[in-house]
Amino acid sequence: GAGVSQSPSNKVTEKGKDVELRCDPISGHTALYWYRQRLGQGLEFLIYFQGNSAPDKSGLPSDRFSAERTGESVSTLTIQRTQQEDSAVYLCASSLAWQGSTDTQYFGPGTRLTVL
Amino acid sequence: QKEVEQNSGPLSVPEGAIASLNCTYSDRGSQSFFWYRQYSGKSPELIMFIYSNGDKEDGRFTAQLNKASQYVSLLIRDSQPSDSATYLCAVKKSGGYQKVTFGIGTKLQVIP
Numbered sequence: 001g002a003g004v005s006q007s008p009s010n011k012v013t014e015k016g017k018d019v020e021l022r023c024d025p026i027s028g029h030t031a032l033y034w035y036r037q038r039l040g041q042g043l044e045f046l047i048y049f050q051g052n053s054a055p056d057k058s059g060l061p062s063d064r065f066s067a068e069r070t071g072e073s074v075s076t077l078t079i080q081r082t083q084q085e086d087s088a089v090y091l092c093a094s095s096l097a098w099q100g101s102t103d104t105q106y107f108g109p110g111t112r113l114t115v116l
Numbered sequence: 117q118k119e120v121e122q123n124s125g126p127l128s129v130p131e132g133a134i135a136s137l138n139c140t141y142s143d144r145g146s147q148s149f150f151w152y153r154q155y156s157g158k159s160p161e162l163i164m165f166i167y168s169n170g171d172k173e174d175g176r177f178t179a180q181l182n183k184a185s186q187y188v189s190l191l192i193r194d195s196q197p198s199d200s201a202t203y204l205c206a207v208k209k210s211g212g213y214q215k216v217t218f219g220i221g222t223k224l225q226v227i228p
Contacts, residue, residue: 033215042124042220043160043204056215091159095216103148103208103216107159 002026004108006092012114013082021077021111025094033105034067034077035091043091049075050097082115089113117142120207122219130227135192137222139205142186147210149181149188154202154221163203164190195226 005024013019025032034046045059049069060066064082069075079086089112093105121140129135137151148167152160166172166179166188178191188207192199202221208214 031215035218043218045215045217048215050215093160104150104162104165105152105160105206105216107161110159 004092004094004106006090006108006111008111009109010112010114012116014116015084016081018078018080019082019113021079021090021113023075023077023092023094023108025073025075025092026096026106028072029094029096029106030072031095031097031103031105032069032075033093033095034075035093036061036088037091037110038088046077046090079113082113084115087113087115118219119143119217120205120219122205122222124220125223126225127222128225128227129195131195131197133195135195135199135224135226137190137192137203137205137224139188139190139207139219140186141188141205141207143207143209144183144186145210146183146186146207148208148216149179150206150208150216151177151179151188151190152204152206152218154204156201160204192224195224197226197228200224200226 030051032049036044048056064080067077089110091110092108150165151163154160164179172179176193180189204221205219208216
């Protein structure tokens, strides 16, 4: 596809259940970001993958959150034992982050997570 | 001190006026600066990026960068109601594959 895709677009789950969110970046993009955006709030950085380097996990809010990326392709964000405060839109973005590039981020449509 | 600071607004301007959106950043070594627009319920999209001190113009939009003052701004001329959105400032540090950091965004309302 031409853009970043995310699935599912909507997810409703019960408190305490685990959820897995998927991001397919633009082909060839080495950098991938996950963000959380609560209703009416700004982007909250979660994690950053760059090529084969160790990911920057500094934004993960708790050990219930984890993410993986296989090479420079698909990434999954997993939230274990979901809580109501996890309800938000989870956005994924990718960029062609070689030195000298603009590093423009292209965002996916997001996954809206609702924890009941 | 936050890495990237913006006033959350809302900033209200009448249709046809110039909207001025401001952003400051803390890392003097930052090298790349971006403005994204986010409509309500949508994902952010890039408007402009700027590297060098001075102004960069693209249509009705002008980005201004002052590295000495660690300040970047976005001017929107002839503001239209369709410009009503949240404008996110983003900054990338220099050196290797640094991640991009976003400000909280400024909500702009253009009043018809």
